[in-house]
Each structure stands twice: as structure tokens, then as C-alpha cells.
Amino acid sequence: xxxxxxxxxxxxxxxxxxxxxxxxxxxxxxxxxxxxxxxxxxxxxxxxxxxxxxxxxxxxxxxxxxxxxxxxxxxxxxxxxxxxxxxxxxxxxxxxxxxxxxxxxxxxxxxxxxxxxxxxxxxxxxxxxxxxxxxxxxxxxxxxxxxxxxxxxxxxxxxxxxxxxxxxxxxxxx
Ligand code: HEC
Numbered sequence: 824x825x826x827x828x829x830x831x832x833x834x835x836x837x838x839x840x841x842x843x844x845x846x847x848x849x850x851x852x853x854x855x856x857x858x859x860x861x862x863x864x865x866x867x868x869x870x871x872x873x874x875x876x877x878x879x880x881x882x883x884x885x886x887x888x889x890x891x892x893x894x895x896x897x898x899x900x901x902x903x904x905x906x907x908x909x910x911x912x913x914x915x916x917x918x919x920x921x922x923x924x925x926x927x928x929x930x931x932x933x934x935x936x937x938x939x940x941x942x943x944x945x946x947x948x949x950x951x952x953x954x955x956x957x958x959x960x961x962x963x964x965x966x967x968x969x970x971x972x973x974x975x976x977x978x979x980x981x982x983x984x985x986x987x988x989x990x991x992x993x994x995x996x997x
Contacts, residue, residue: 855923867924871949875936879943885967896972897987899965904929907953912981922953933973941970 845851859867900908907919907926919926932941945966948956957966 855921858923864924867951875940875944878947879937879940882939882943884938884942884970888968888971892968892971893975894987894991895965896968896970897991899961899969900972901988901993903957903960904969911976911979911984913984924952926953929973930976930979933976938967938970938974941973942966945969 900910906916907922908929909915909919909926911930936944944954945961946956946958946963948954957969961969
């Protein structure tokens with residue numbers, strides 16, 4: 824019994840020393856240019872999806888606000904989101920090229936996620952990635968507007984997006 828205990832304690836100590844070795848040796852490469860191994864990538868995506876589902880389950884979406892809400896959401900998207908998330912039919916924004924993980928196409932996200940899930944991600948961001956928590960910048964009402972806009976993306980053709988951009992002027996610079 825004593826030997827088992829001693830082996831366990833020594834094993835645990837070695838694991839802690841090993842972990843400290845990895846942390847302080849600088850061997851782990853934190854560069855955003857390193858691609859995650861497929862298994863790690865799978866684990867990160869599965870963890871993200873399950874976490875968003877769980878945390879968003881008690882959020883109730885307010886009733887939809889129609890065209891005016893979508894337009895306000897478009898303004899928010901253009902001001903705060905396009906630098907990372909590609910608008911329909913456009914090439915990837917320059918800054919987004921260096922993101923790891925990359926910022927996903929919101930068309931797919933809007934198809935697969937409920938309004939509550941889109942709201943939760945927008946509000947809280949995603950840790951260890953470039954996705955900011957917008958609660959620090961936007962009000963809940965503004966984030967629901969952004970959700971309303973995202974929900975129109977799956978039906979939006981590049982020409983529709985161009986038309987929106989022409990019709991709705993840019994907000995004055997603050
Ligand atoms: C600085 C870059 C950046 C900006 C700006 C940004 N995002 Fe993101 N966003 C990301 C990244 C990177 C991810 C992917 C994280 C991951 O792979 O786990 C992401 C993920 C998301 C997701 C989840 C998609 C999915 O498939 O799970 C949503 C929804 C989203 N962003 C909405 C927004 C909205 C709305 C805005 C603007 C208010 C915004 N983002 C601004 C980088 C950004």
C-alpha cells in the first residue's frame with residue numbers, strides 16, 4: 824500500500840515538474856503561425872460548440888425588430904465585425920489573414936446557430952481566440968441588432984450587401 828502511495832506521489836511530482844519545464848523552457852511555440860494538430864483542432868471546435876450551446880440555453884431572444892433592426896445591425900457589423908469576418912462576396916479582410924483560429928464565415932454560423940447562441944458568442948467572445956467579448960463595447964440591444972443582421976446573411980447575395988452599403992451611410996468617425 825505504502826509503495827503504491829509513494830509511486831503515485833512521485834508520479835504526480837514528476838508530472839508537475841514536467842509541466843513547469845514546458846512552461847518555463849520556452850519550448851512551447853505560442854506563434855499564431857503554428858497550425859494546431861488535427862486532434863487538438865477537433866477538441867477546440869467541439870468544446871466551443873458544446874460550451875456555446877450550454878451557456879446560451881437560458882437566453883430568450885426578444886421579438887424580431889424588422890427591417891430597421893437589420894439595418895442597425897448592419898451598421899454595427901460594418902463598424903465592428905468586417906475587419907475579421909468576411910462580408911458576402913468579398914475577399915478576406917487584410918487583418919484577418921493572420922488570425923489563428925481564423926474568423927469563420929458568419930453565413931454558416933447564422934445557419935447553424937440559434938439567435939440566443941449568436942447573441943451569447945457576440946456578448947462573451949471566445950477565449951484563446953481573436954473573438955472579442957462585445958459586452959464591453961456594445962449594449963445588449965445593439966448586440967441583438969447584430970444578431971438580426973447575421974440571421975439575414977444566409978439569404979444575402981453579394982449584390983444585396985453592396986446595395987446595403989450604398990444605401991446606408993457610414994457612421995461619422997468618433
Ligand atoms: C479581431 C477579430 C474579430 C472581430 C473584430 C470579430 N470577431 Fe467574431 N470571431 C473571431 C474569431 C477568430 C472567431 C472564431 C473563434 C473560434 O474559432 O473559436 C469568431 C467567432 C465568432 C462567432 C462564432 C461563429 C461560430 O461558428 O461559432 C460569431 C457569431 C461572431 N464571431 C460574431 C462576431 C460579431 C457579431 C462581431 C462584431 C460585433 C465579431 N464577431 C467581431 C474574430 C473576430
